[in-house]
Amino acid sequence: MSAFVLKIIALISMTCDHSSYIIFGHFSFLNYIGRIAFPIFAFQISEGYVHTNNLKRYLLRLFVFALISQIPFMMFSSIYSSTLHLNIFFTLFLGLIAITFFDYLNKLECKNKYVHYLYAFIGLALVIAISIVCNVLNCDYGFYGVSIIFIFYLFKKHKLLMNIAFILCTIIYQLPNVLFSTNSRIYTYIIIFTCLPLMFINLYNNKKGKDIKYLLYLFYPLHLLILFCINWLLTVSF
Numbered sequence: 001m002s003a004f005v006l007k008i009i010a011l012i013s014m015t016c017d018h019s020s021y022i023i024f025g026h027f028s029f030l031n032y033i034g035r036i037a038f039p040i041f042a043f044q045i046s047e048g049y050v051h052t053n054n055l056k057r058y059l060l061r062l063f064v065f066a067l068i069s070q071i072p073f074m075m076f077s078s079i080y081s082s083t084l085h086l087n088i089f090f091t092l093f094l095g096l097i098a099i100t101f102f103d104y105l106n107k108l109e110c111k112n113k114y115v116h117y118l119y120a121f122i123g124l125a126l127v128i129a130i131s132i133v134c135n136v137l138n139c140d141y142g143f144y145g146v147s148i149i150f151i152f153y154l155f156k157k158h159k160l161l162m163n164i165a166f167i168l169c170t171i172i173y174q175l176p177n178v179l180f181s182t183n184s185r186i187y188t189y190i191i192i193f194t195c196l197p198l199m200f201i202n203l204y205n206n207k208k209g210k211d212i213k214y215l216l217y218l219f220y221p222l223h224l225l226i227l228f229c230i231n232w233l234l235t236v237s238f
Contacts (some may be wrong), residue, residue, distance in 0.1 A: 001200060003044065004209025007216055009200055010040035015223060021080045022231050027186070035193035036200075038088065038141055039148060039166070041216075043201050045092050046152035049099055059100075062093040065217045072224040079231050086139040089220070094139065095149030098130040102150070144173040152201075163198055170194050 017034020020027065052058045066089035073087035105123035110116050127150050135142035147169055155162035170191055177187040 001203040001205055002207045002209030003047065003204070004212060006040050006044065006200060006204060007212060009197075010037045010044075011216065011219055013037040013040075013197075014220075018076065018224065018227055022227050022234070026080075032189055032193040035190055036197045038145065039194060039197040040200065041088065041092060042095065042145065042149045043152045043197075043204075045096055045149050046099065046156060047204075049096060049103075049153065050156065055100065059093065059096060061217065062089055062096060065220070066090045066093055069221040069224070072221040072228070075228045076224040079228065084138065086137055087220075088140040088145075090137065091134055091139040091141050091145040092149070094130050094134045095146045098127045098146050098150055099153040101126045101130075103153075144169065159202060163202070166198060167195050 013034055013036035016030045017037060020030035020034070023030070048058060049055070066087060069087045069089050074084070077083075077085060102120075102123035105119040105126075108116075108119050110119065127146070131143040131146040131150075134146045139145065148166060151162060151165045151169060155165055174187050174191050174194075178184045178191070181187055
């Protein structure tokens with residue numbers, strides 16, 4: 001399964017997720033399908049870091065589209081929430097920064113192995129710090145979002161460990177909701193559907209496929225605007 005196929009699956013899943021609030025006006029089975037999207041986007045960030053020819057341009061592109069997407073994201077999210085969030089591109093941007101810092105420190109040459117461990121520890125501490133910043137800024141998926149981007153990068157050569165770490169991270173993230181929410185069954189299903197994209201990620205063949213780099217960047221704010229306009233028209237009509 002190529003990167004192109006993974007991106008198409010993620011885009012379809014994301015559209016289902018967001019369309020739920022227009023079609024049903026509340027959380028529905030479409031939102032469960034929507035849980036497939038973000039893990040694939042997170043995985044693509046870790047792959048993008050490994051394969052990019054220009055990291056600075058990659059970071060800049062994510063940040064610029066995070067800014068471009070914020071107003072459409074705020075317009076759309078006002079349909080179902082009054083809380084101010086930062087859109088998913090900010091999460092992906094911070095996740096990319098996190099693995100960049102970790103990788104840089106982890107690859108610093110040093111003769112003393114204890115110094116190398118120290119660099120790795122500092123790198124891990126920076127990842128945690130950036131995850132906390134992501135949470136404080138109220139970015140989409142927050143601490144969890146940066147964490148799974150890091151997991152996909154850290155265990156990119158060890159699929160079994162990657163799968164185990166991802167599943168554990170997802171369970172820990174949703175566990176308070178499962179234990180203390182009055183709708184614990186919903187969050188149990190969310191965990192299951194969030195782990196479902198591992199099936200597609202494990203089928204990834206390291207091939208790029210068709211180049212749709214800018215489709216994702218443009219599709220995100222555009223589909224949010226379109227859905228917001230549809231919702232507004234339906235509200236005005238009825």
